Amino acid sequence: MADEEPAGWFPEERHQWRFDVITLLAIVGENSIAEHLQTITASTFCLLPRIIPAPQALLKPTRPQRLPPVNAAVIGVYGGTLVESVSYFANIIHPLDELKPLTFKVLEIKHKDMLKRIPRKKGPWWKNLLGGNKGQHIELERPGTSTNVHQVPSANTAGSPTGGPKRKDTVQFAVETDLERGSSAANPSTPAFAPPKRTGTMGRIGDSLTTLMHNDERYAVPPALWSPVNILSVLSVILSTGIIIAAAFWKDGTAIVAIGVISVSSSVVCYASWWKPLLMSRVSKNKVPEGDMVIRTREGAFILVKCTEDVARELYTGTEECQYVCNDIYHRAFMGLGMVMLMFAIVLLGNCKWNSQVFIGASYVLLNGLYWGMGMLPAHYFWDLSRYEWTDVTPEDVREFTKKMAHKEVSPSFTLTLWHAIRETKHSAWVERSGAMPLTDKWKEWLKEATEQAWKGNKDWDAVKRKDEIMARKEEVQSTGFKIPVDPSEKEPLVPVEGLRRREPAGQEDA
Numbered sequence: 485m486a487d488e489e490p491a492g493w494f495p496e497e498r499h500q501w502r503f504d505v506i507t508l509l510a511i512v513g514e515n516s517i518a519e520h521l522q523t524i525t526a527s528t529f530c531l532l533p534r535i536i537p538a539p540q541a542l543l544k545p546t547r548p549q550r551l552p553p554v555n556a557a558v559i560g561v562y563g564g565t566l567v568e569s570v571s572y573f574a575n576i577i578h579p580l581d582e583l584k585p586l587t588f589k590v591l592e593i594k595h596k597d598m599l600k601r602i603p604r605k606k607g608p609w610w611k612n613l614l615g616g617n618k619g620q621h622i623e624l625e626r627p628g629t630s631t632n633v634h635q636v637p638s639a640n641t642a643g644s645p646t647g648g649p650k651r652k653d654t655v656q657f658a659v660e661t662d663l664e665r666g667s668s669a670a671n672p673s674t675p676a677f678a679p680p681k682r683t684g685t686m687g688r689i690g691d692s693l694t695t696l697m698h699n700d701e702r703y704a705v706p707p708a709l710w711s712p713v714n715i716l717s718v719l720s721v722i723l724s725t726g727i728i729i730a731a732a733f734w735k736d737g738t739a740i741v742a743i744g745v746i747s748v749s750s751s752v753v754c755y756a757s758w759w760k761p762l763l764m765s766r767v768s769k770n771k772v773p774e775g776d777m778v779i780r781t782r783e784g785a786f787i788l789v790k791c792t793e794d795v796a797r798e799l800y801t802g803t804e805e806c807q808y809v810c811n812d813i814y815h816r817a818f819m820g821l822g823m824v825m826l827m828f829a830i831v832l833l834g835n836c837k838w839n840s841q842v843f844i845g846a847s848y849v850l851l852n853g854l855y856w857g858m859g860m861l862p863a864h865y866f867w868d869l870s871r872y873e874w875t876d877v878t879p880e881d882v883r884e885f886t887k888k889m890a891h892k893e894v895s896p897s898f899t900l901t902l903w904h905a906i907r908e909t910k911h912s913a914w915v916e917r918s919g920a921m922p923l924t925d926k927w928k929e930w931l932k933e934a935t936e937q938a939w940k941g942n943k944d945w946d947a948v949k950r951k952d953e954i955m956a957r958k959e960e961v962q963s964t965g966f967k968i969p970v971d972p973s974e975k976e977p978l979v980p981v982e983g984l985r986r987r988e989p990a991g992q993e994d995a
Contacts, residue, residue, distance in 0.1 A: 509845050511830070513852040517541040519859050520713060522551060522806075523866050526761065527707040527714055530754035533747035534720035535727075537852045542753040543823055547815065549806050551761060554580050558800050559918040561776040561788075561909045565801050566917055570779060573705055573761075574799040576863045577874055578779075578787055585783035586896040587886050588904040592790045593799070593874040703798070704760040704807075708868045712858050716851070723847045731840050739840035742832035749825035756818035758809045764802025766794055775801075778905060778914055784898045786905040795872070879908070881943065903947035906931075907938045926954050 517524075518541045524530050525542075536542070551572035558567040570580060578591060707713065724747050731739035775796030779787040789800070810818065833844065882904050888894045902920060906912060912935040914920075921927050930951050937945040 509848040509852075511538050511540055513855060514538040514541045516852065516855040516859060520855070520866075521757075522548065522759075523707065523711070523713050524717075525754055525757040526759055527711065527717070529714045529717040530758060531751050532717055532721050533751045534717060534724045535743065535746055535847065535851070536720065536750045537848055537855055539746065539750055539753065539822075539826055542750070542757065543819055543826075544757070545816070545819070547757060547759070547806070547808060550804055551806075556580055556782070557780040557918045557920075559778050559780070559914040560796070560801065561778055561911050561914050562773045563775070563793075564913060564917055567801060571799055571802075571804060572863075573763075573804065573867065573869065576867060576869060577799070577872065578789075579862075580779070580781055580785075580787075583781060583783075583785045583787070584886070584890065585781075585785055586898055586901050587785045587889070588788075588878070588882055588901050589786070589876065590788045590790065590878045590882075590908055591874050592877050593795055593872055594791060595795065596871060596873045702762045702765050703871065704762050705804075705871070706760070706868045708866060711866045712861055713866060716854055716858065719854070720851060723851070727840070727843055727847060730843055731836075734837055734839050736837040736840045738832050739836040739844070742829050742836060743844070745825050745832065746829035749822045749829060752818050752825065753822035756810050756815045756822070759806050762805045762807050763798040764804065766797050776909065777801075778909065778918070780918055780920055784901060786901055788905060788908050790877070799872075879904075897948055899948050899951050903934055903945075906934045907943065910935070910938045926957070930954050 517536065517538045521541060521544075553569035553571055554575045555568065556570045558570055559565070577593065578589070583589065724743055727743050728740050731737075731743070772793045775791050775793035777789045777791065777796055777800050779789065789796075791799075808815070833841075836844065885894065885900075889896050902915070906915065912931050915931060916923060916928075921931065930947075933950060934945075934947060
């Protein structure tokens, strides 16, 4: 009897390889998808039929009502509004996790062009794309201004000696009051604003693709057109199309139906969760104080944000709202439909031919790796915050102190950081309201002196030394209401302070 050939360590024939677990590759990577779930469903590209790793991550019975905030104390310098968290978009502008402990930073945030466009006439999305939903005129106004406008004459009517037909003025500017920083158009020092350039074709395409769902008076932060999520969505469409073409070449009808069903199911569940983030806006346009905000982290760092009340309402004191295209009933119905389609597609994937299973498995491995790598990118790559511009206006001496502290040339100090914040705001009410310091008499005395020195502009005031001097004084009266001797060696008995009654032991009150 001939000896049998020893079996190899690995399968030698192509058909010895089995891909029965190919369906497992289609559902792994749920954490990577869940991390970017809200970003994916906020873009119009989510409606594209395509394969998605772990599509069951989209099958959520409930939908979030806001983007995840970051815990920190946010206090208005002038208004005193206290919020216990920093909004998602504000944290993109100044990431709190990148802020070193016991540091101080000053930012100035304002609307980029200080002008806002009146919404177009509502109409089909394809007319928005082609520029067909234009209103009778485009009106531009500054936020918080009065409604008195001055028309800018058109080029064909300016200086015309004849009374012939005139084109209708298409651009209007509100020039009376500028509330971005409280200036007035009547002030000759205020620079004149040039008319903005007409939106180009690419701009209209980008706006239509990212804000296809609604036309609303409240501003909605759109996803970035070249967001990694959008790029991966297009890549997924290409892969899905390639798999279907290859399956047709291999005459694998099961693979064609499986990829078609799972691609359509992803569009169905994404449509059920399609949304846009609406920012809070001020209804009243009355003149209000500036909306400067102070942010205090748990690590003792401070950020002073100089902004208007409109910017503060959008990014800090207001709460962004998740506006969904489907109500709860339709959301659950589409989720149920998508779940049934997904289960049917998973069964079909396990019955595809060998070549198709290799192609499908490789595609899911590639997409899982890309979605996992996308989690390492900063959040500002995914959202279009071009509405705002921000500048670091931290004083130079504070910058130098931060550099020395980073190189361990000086010791970090919470008192000094707090003094820098008080020096820039020149107000102290926000310090007590936000709980930035203990509410003892000695700390209140130091805070009063710090505020006085801030108004005097004394940058050389030694806040730490003065605090140590105040704290070194011996306390005479505790908060319990009992007077204690200044010299601990004295044997003077405890005497109740006038106005407080000493509690008698039980059973002696009626003696």
